[in-house]
Amino acid sequence: MPRRRLHGEGTYRKRPNGLWEWQIMLGYHPDGRRNIKSLYARTQQELRKKVKQFQDELRAKPHLSRVMPFSQWADAWYEGMRGQVSDTTFASYAYTIRILKEHFGDTKLEDIKAIHVEAFLKEMVAAGKSKSYISKIRGMMFQIMKKAEANELIIKNPVAVADKIKTADLEPSKKDSFTAAEIQRMLERLPMDRMGMSIRLMLGTGMRTQEIMALQPHHIAKDGSSIQIRQAVTMSKGTPKIGPPKTKTSYRNIPVPEGLRDVAMTFRKTDHTYIWHGEKTELCNPSTFRRQFAIALAKVGDVRILSPHCCRHTYISHLQSMGVDIQTIQSLSGHADIDMTEHYLHVQDEVKVSAVAKLDRIFH
Numbered sequence: 001m002p003r004r005r006l007h008g009e010g011t012y013r014k015r016p017n018g019l020w021e022w023q024i025m026l027g028y029h030p031d032g033r034r035n036i037k038s039l040y041a042r043t044q045q046e047l048r049k050k051v052k053q054f055q056d057e058l059r060a061k062p063h064l065s066r067v068m069p070f071s072q073w074a075d076a077w078y079e080g081m082r083g084q085v086s087d088t089t090f091a092s093y094a095y096t097i098r099i100l101k102e103h104f105g106d107t108k109l110e111d112i113k114a115i116h117v118e119a120f121l122k123e124m125v126a127a128g129k130s131k132s133y134i135s136k137i138r139g140m141m142f143q144i145m146k147k148a149e150a151n152e153l154i155i156k157n158p159v160a161v162a163d164k165i166k167t168a169d170l171e172p173s174k175k176d177s178f179t180a181a182e183i184q185r186m187l188e189r190l191p192m193d194r195m196g197m198s199i200r201l202m203l204g205t206g207m208r209t210q211e212i213m214a215l216q217p218h219h220i221a222k223d224g225s226s227i228q229i230r231q232a233v234t235m236s237k238g239t240p241k242i243g244p245p246k247t248k249t250s251y252r253n254i255p256v257p258e259g260l261r262d263v264a265m266t267f268r269k270t271d272h273t274y275i276w277h278g279e280k281t282e283l284c285n286p287s288t289f290r291r292q293f294a295i296a297l298a299k300v301g302d303v304r305i306l307s308p309h310c311c312r313h314t315y316i317s318h319l320q321s322m323g324v325d326i327q328t329i330q331s332l333s334g335h336a337d338i339d340m341t342e343h344y345l346h347v348q349d350e351v352k353v354s355a356v357a358k359l360d361r362i363f364h
Contacts, residue, residue, distance in 0.1 A: 010051065012044065020047040068153065070104040070112060077144045086243060087236035096140045109145075109153050117141065117162035125165055134165060177314035178203070182303045183362060189300045194276070195292050197263045199311065201227075204260040204363055206315035206333045208232065209308045211250070213276040213284055214242055220268040224261030227254045229334065233283060240283040250334035259363030318359065 010024035022039045039054060041047035078097050082090060103120055104112060117138075124134050142159040149157045178186070183203060190196035198212055210232040219228045229252050234243035245251055256264050267275050276284040293308045312333070319329050 012047070014044075015040075018042075020044050022047055022051050068109055069106040070109055071101045071106060073109055073148055073153065074101055074104075074144055077147050080147075086234055087241075088234040088243070091235065093140065096136060099137060100141055100144070109148055110155075112145070112154075112158050114158045114162040117158050121162070121165050138164075176304070176306050176310050177317045178303070178306065178310065180362070183314070185303055186297075186300055187363065190296060192263075192266075195296045197267060198276070199293070199296065200260055200263050200363070201256070201267075202308065202311035203314055204257045204359060205254045206312045207254065208246065208250075208312060209286060209289060210234065211245065213240075213274070213286065213289060215267070215275040216273060217268045217270055217275070220264050221256075222265075222268070224264035224268070225256055227256060227264065228252075229254065233286060235286065240278075240281075240285050242283070245334065247334065249330075252331065252334045254332060257357070257359045257363045315359075318362070322359075 010022050012020065012022050015021050019040050019042060024037050025035065037054075039047060039050045041050055074097055078093060081093065085093075103123075104116075107116075121134060121138060124137065138159065142157065145154065145157045145159050148154045186199060186203070190199060201207065202209075202212060205227060207227070207229065211229050213233040214231045215227070219230060221227070229245055229250060231242050232245045232250070233240050235241075270277075273282055274284075276289065278284045278288070290308055294305050297303050297305050316329055316333055319332070320326075
């Protein structure tokens with residue numbers, strides 16, 4: 001049997017206190033810290049005997065990747081992400097981790113090959129999962145196995161060499177939007193209360209739910225002509241708190257259609273810190289917002305009970321149907337696109353105002 005090569009031969013040095021020290025790095029811990037092993041002896045000869053004994057014992061042990069199941073490593077990777085991403089993102093990872101663990105479970109890391117990853121992705125395609133869903137699953141598994149490769153638990157990341165699923169085989173994500181008739185019914189029938197006005201503003205500005213919930217009066221121009229997006233509501237252990245917007249491109253100023261500026265100015269008059277405040281707390285819980293949104297639509301009648309986020313899809317789709325170019329829509333919505341983000345950031349304010357003016361035919 002060939003001699004398994006260790007992570008280098010280590011280094012010897014004589015310490016100020018007279019002891020000899022041997023030190024070696026044995027890869028990394030799941031949290032990214034270096035795994036350092038040190039041995040000490042009174043003489044260099046004695047230390048070399050200790051080192052040889054340690055190396056012999058290490059070689060005799062089975063390689064860690066042969067005994068560590070995927071589920072154990074996935075949990076270690078997940079815990080290592082704590083504090084490196086936002087609380088909301090960290091919580092959202094739990095669902096994807098669960099899907100991966102359900103499939104690969106106790107399979108040893110070293111036993112997972114590219115062909116197994118490909119078969120897993122094809123199963124999701126056959127189950128009718130969307131492109132975004134599969135992309136999220138694949139992306140997280142890539143990161144988990146990449147960390148395993150960095151820690152020398154596997155020789156090569158199997159996800160990196162696995163064939164990607166062809167776009168033609170994937171079901172596109174369905175993004176529902178309200179029809180022109182539904183918008184008209186909402187504008188006519190929704191009361192001018194906090195939810196009614198919020199729905200109007202989301203339809204006319206494309207704000208995300210978390211963005212409108214984090215709005216403060218000073219974010220709204222005195223004449224209601226624009227709204228600044230500078231923060232968003234995030235969830236931390238079941239409690240809403242203020243955090244940054246979703247992406248860097250989400251920091252933006254949104255022109256408000258003339259027909260909705262009175263609504264914006266009404267919101268600006270609140271005495272509370274946030275437009276959407278809770279009954280007993282400064283911030284409202286997003287689940288409360290979604291529940292009130294559904295109740296409001298049900299009272300309108302002849303309108304599908306879609307999610308609040310569909311107001312954003314409606315905003316974008318109507319801008320597209322009116323001939324507004326994709327770069328301007330990108331800048332208005334603050335929607336990050338890996339390939340085009342940097343280009344989209346340079347849309348001039350007057351171009352955006354002109355684009356939003358086209359929406360006035362809906363809100364007047």
